[in-house]
Amino acid sequence: MNGNILVLQNLCAWYTQGQNVLSNLSLQLRRHEVVGLIGLNGAGKTTFLKTLSGLHEGFRCDSVQLNGRPANFRDKDFKLRRYIVFAEDSSFQYFTFREYLSYVAAAYKKVLPDTAGLVRGFHFEDYTDTLLKDLSTGSRKKAFLITAFALKPELLLLDEPVNGLDFQSTEFLYQLIAGYKAHGTVLFSSHILESITLTAGRVLVLEEGRIRRSFEGSQINAANIREALHDENEL
Numbered sequence: 001m002n003g004n005i006l007v008l009q010n011l012c013a014w015y016t017q018g019q020n021v022l023s024n025l026s027l028q029l030r031r032h033e034v035v036g037l038i039g040l041n042g043a044g045k046t047t048f049l050k051t052l053s054g055l056h057e058g059f060r061c062d063s064v065q066l067n068g069r070p071a072n073f074r075d076k077d078f079k080l081r082r083y084i085v086f087a088e089d090s091s092f093q094y095f096t097f098r099e100y101l102s103y104v105a106a107a108y109k110k111v112l113p114d115t116a117g118l119v120r121g122f123h124f125e126d127y128t129d130t131l132l133k134d135l136s137t138g139s140r141k142k143a144f145l146i147t148a149f150a151l152k153p154e155l156l157l158l159d160e161p162v163n164g165l166d167f168q169s170t171e172f173l174y175q176l177i178a179g180y181k182a183h184g185t186v187l188f189s190s191h192i193l194e195s196i197t198l199t200a201g202r203v204l205v206l207e208e209g210r211i212r213r214s215f216e217g218s219q220i221n222a223a224n225i226r227e228a229l230h231d232e233n234e235l
Contacts, residue, residue: 005031005155005185009063012209013044013051017058021047023209029155032181036200036220037189040229043206045189046087049159052187053084067154080108083153085144087160093133097124097143100132104147113150121172122146138164149176156180158188162195174198193222205229
């Protein structure tokens with residue numbers, strides 16, 4: 001059965017009470033699909049993903065359903081079904097990649113996964129025992145991406161996942177995102193046009209705190225996306 005993994009009704013989020021970044025945002029995410037989230041700078045993409053992750057405090061939502069049941073972003077069950085990779089992340093600085101992976105696998109109640117193929121694909125072989133704080137921004141991003149795709153959560157959230165990656169790792173990441181439908185659902189934000197057109201089966205346009213437009217299938221092309229953003233220089 002396909003159906004929806006996540007349904008939100010009227011999500012609002014703010015940093016200062018009364019000044020909403022997200023306003024009455026509603027959406028449905030289907031099981032086993034790849035969804036791209038786009039919007040101009042400041043549209044609220046990162047705030048949205050942080051809210052879904054349970055890391056943003058200033059929000060309210062009329063209804064949250066996960067797999068057809070009422071849910072809360074901060075419930076343990078919700079957290080165990082999602083994993084997020086942020087555009088920049090300086091957490092767990094004194095863990096090596098291997099230590100971090102072991103910690104996360106235990107937290108998510110999963111057997112320690114085999115990451116050999118992912119490590120090779122991201123050309124990360126020389127860094128698995130390096131402290132995360134000593135890695136470059138791109139290599140640290142790879143550590144979190146490898147963990148994400150190794151865990152195979154039902155809902156994978158990626159915030160600007162291409163940022164900081166070299167060309168070969170970017171190409172490998174595109175393959176992983178496009179193929180993730182076999183495991184679950186991906187929602188990723190990006191300002192890189194190529195990442196949207198090569199991987200997403202559906203694109204959501206975030207504007208003025210809401211999902212204003214969406215594209216599917218053959219509608220996902222450079223012209224439509226640029227027109228939706230009202231800015232040909234943005235992507």
